[in-house]
Amino acid sequence: MNVVSRGVKNAFRSPMRSGAIILMLAISIGLILSMLVARSSVNTKIDQVKSAAGTNITISPAGVFGFDGGGNNLTSTQVTQISKTAHIATTSATLSDQMAATDTNLTPSLTLGNFGARQARLDNSSSNSSGSTSTSSSSSANSEFASRPVPTPHTTVTGTTNPNSISTNGGSLSITSGKTIDGNSNSYVALVGKDLATKNNLVVGKTFTAYGGTVTVSGIYTTGNTFQDSGIIMPLATIQTLSGQSGEVSSVIATVDSSDNVNATVTSLKSTLGSKADIVSQTQQATDSVSSLQSISGLALTSVIGAAIAGSVIILLAMIMIVRERRREIGVIKAIGGTNKKVMAQFVAEALTITVVGSIVGLTLGILVSGPMTSSLVSNSQNSSSTQSSTRAAAGPGGALFRGGINRIGSNITQVTSSVTPGVFASAVAITLLIAIIGSAIPAWFIARISPAEVLRAE
Amino acid sequence: MLEVKNLSKTFNSPGGNVTALKDVNISIKTGEFASIIGNSGSGKSTLLSMLGALDTPTSGTIMVDDKDISKLSSKKQTVYRAKKIGFVFQQYNLIPNLSALENVMLALEFGGVSARKRKGKAEQLLNEVGIKPDEMLRKPYKLSGGQQQRVSIARALANHPSIILADEPTGNLDSETGKKIFDLLHSLSRSENTTILAVTHDMDIAGKTDRTFKLKDGKIIT
Structure with missing residues (x-):
């Protein structure tokens, strides 16, 4: 029977209470692990998307989008x-x-369909006023005076x-x-x-x-x-x-020699071409398309910090409560010759036991929930952002030139696979240890202040 | 030999300084069984905590075997308590989740007895105070008050202390059990040649000790 085994034994002195503390701790540790997993999976995906985005820059005439808009060709x-x-x-x-x-x-x-007919309607009215020889005007000229134009x-x-x-x-x-x-x-x-x-x-x-x-x-x-x-x-x-x-x-796709030079090249192109051209780089589009993932990554980090604080507070309060409750016992141990160090070591062993059991339960829990949690986080936030981009993705060939590639990235973003890597697991364990240290450092200070003369005081 | 000279203790309290002990002089020979009687608030507990190195006096000296313990550092106080002092409390104060045997072994651990020897020695001590082998493995709450006090006496004796300080050792026991515990302490002081100083209310018990000190308002009056 030494200090450590007394501490371990004390951890299970009140099974109900220890169970409750362990459960709360396990939940926060499980949350830490699953959020670390979510974060690392999402970050891996962000890097993948960015590196797969390539080094292309699209230069299109200002004001032109597909076959819509106006302006002059390059x-x-x-x-x-x-x-x-x-x-x-x-x-x-x-x-x-x-x-x-x-x-x-x-x-x-x-066939024109509703969409095409609507676009052609605009062509017809404009050709009438400007008198240009637009490709569609001659065919519809005959029907100009009919009740409805018949566009082709x-x-x-x-x-x-x-x-x-x-x-x-x-x-x-x-x-x-x-x-x-x-x-x-x-x-x-x-x-x-x-x-x-x-x-x-x-x-x-x-x-x-x-x-x-x-x-x-x-x-x-x-x-x-x-x-x-x-x-x-x-x-x-x-x-x-x-x-x-x-x-x-109507469009130029330029490939830059290295991804590091993409932003600089975009800047220099903007200065040479001025307001006559719109310049978009794939890297920039990829960054835009992973912005929701980036916010998940940030959210996950916040959760990790929050859960770590919660875990520390749980173990801290539990240990403070236990120390206060055993004031007299601590006094007795000191009175019969137990050193501060030994009493502290016993309580640290107790806190560590609770934390270790809590982390075994919590890490198991974390491994089990991290997969579903990551995918639900990603799909929820991705749903809202993909509806916005889908309206633009239907643009004409000018836009479609590499939009195809970006759409592919977009659909890929929802396929973030979560995996518990040794590195992530190690950082979860490190955070847990930190929790145990914080959780027992302050109670240890309380222990040192308890006077052995306490035992002679009447209850 | 325990020799207390001009011992005073003053506490700082919000209502001004409170003098708990004033110029206390006591001398007890080795192996003597002495008692201190006095009303509550007379300074008995304060005196006991000074003698047990649980607290330091404001002035005066406490010589135990020709060594002044009143000016020890808190680290040395702990060592002194572990090796030279045995405490017996009114509330027994055994560690609740340790068995009788483990409670005695704990004191042996603090006294520096090697891990291998602790169990045998603890069994021997418990046997001496009349605890049966099956009772040794019980937790304190499964023992009677008298048995618990026997265990705590065994714990106090563990490291062959110079002095056993007993705070109302029979206070929580019925008169018959109390008498048995008193007899146990008395015989131990003879057989082990240990100085015993007991604080008590019980005039019957006080009357049977070798010497009795009466404490009133922080002063020895007899």
């Missing part, structure tokens, strides 16, 4: 400026246009130096037949979307007319996106020539 001078900016490794430029029935012999595979859908054509940039999943464009085209050539070749090809019975080697030129189908592609699969992809120079927009591009 000029060849600006494209040259962009490609000459420091740290930019490669650029791919894109010019998107829409062909009306007069521009091509192809039948659009998209357009066929989207995208000229790009890199056909893979159309891919919605961020990887290579999926070619179902034929072969891809060289985006830097100026030959009259095209990749045709699956839906458009089916509608017009186009196969590899067949031709169609666009802006008066004859274009040969080089391949059929599919992206899984109905809008994209109803379009045509041609080399940038070909579209620029055919549509009479020499040198103009």
Whole structure:
């Protein structure tokens, strides 16, 4: 029977009370562990998303969003400026246009529907007042005086130096037949979307007319996106020539040599292009998309601190209560020759026993609940933020260029896997030890102040 | 030999200084059984706590075996209590969650007896005060008052102290049990040659001790 075994024995002197203290302690320790797990899982995910975001920067003309808005396309001078900016490794430029029935012999595979009709209504009224030769105005001119205009859908054509940039999943464009085209050539070749090809019975080697030129189908592609699969992809120079927009591009994607230089490059591009272009980096978008995860991470840390404080307070109050209750006993031990050190050691052993039992229960509890807790935290906060972004994600091809990649990240964010790593477990144990030390340090001070003369005092 | 000279103790209280002991002089020979009687508030407990090194006097000296214990550091006081003093309390003051045997072993531990020897020695001590082997393993609350006081006497004797200080040792016991406990203390003072100083109300008991001191308002009057 020594100091330590007396302390351990004392811990279970009052099983009901010790049980209650251990339970409260276990809950806070369980919370500490599960919140540490949530935090580390979420942080891992944030790092993953940020590192997967890549080093792309998208430069689009100011005021243009998909096929909406206004403004002027980027000029060849600006494209040259962009490609000459420091740290930019490669650029791919894109010019998107829409062909009306007069521009091509192809039948659009998209039906206008409510959305398209509403957009076309605006086109018609504006063409009337401005008198421009918009691609859709001539076809609807006849019905201008009818009670309702009958709009026709357009066929989207995208000229790009890199056909893979159309891919919605961020990887290579999926070619179902034929072969891809060289985006830097100026030959009259095209990749045709699956839906458009089916509608017009186009196969590899067949031709169609666009802006008066004859274009040969080089391949059929599919992206899984109905809008994209109803379009045509041609080399940038070909579209620029055919549509009479020499040198103009509607979007540039620049790849920066290293992720460290992305922010600096964005800043320098902003200063060279000024207000004429909107510049968005993937890193920035990734940061925006993980902001909800970041708030979970912060919340989890706050919970860890809160639970640690709660745990310390529980053990502290319990020990103070126990010491006060055993004043007389402490006095007796001192009177018969027990040193302060021995009495303190006995109570520290008692506090440690309670903490150890509490942490065994708590850590088990934490391991069990950390998985469900992490996923519920992530899915709850992610639901609210994804509804906001989904309305924007439906934007036209300009926006869709790498939005596909970002959408993929977005859906991935909810798949945070929680795992109890040794590091996280070790920090939970360290916090628990800290709780025990705090919980017994102050009572120890009380013990030292109890006078052995206490025993001679009448009850 | 216990020799108290000019011992005074003054407490600071909000209503001014209170003198609990004033110029107390006592001399008790080794092996003597002495008693102190006095009304409550006469300073009995204060005197006992000075002698037991539970508290330090304001002035005066307490010589135990030619050593002044009134000016010991609190660390040395603890050592003195462990080795030279045995306490017997009115409330027995055994540790509630330790068995009779463990209570005695605790005192042996503080007295510096090696862990291997403690159990045998404790059994021997309990046997001497009349505790049966099956009672030794019981917790205090499963023992009668008289048995508990026997255990506490065994605990007080554990380290062969110079003095046993007993605070109303029979105060909580019926007169028959009280007499047995008194006889036990008396015989021990003879067989172990231990000085015993008992504080008591009981004039019967006081009358049977070798010497009796009467304390009134902090002063020895006889």
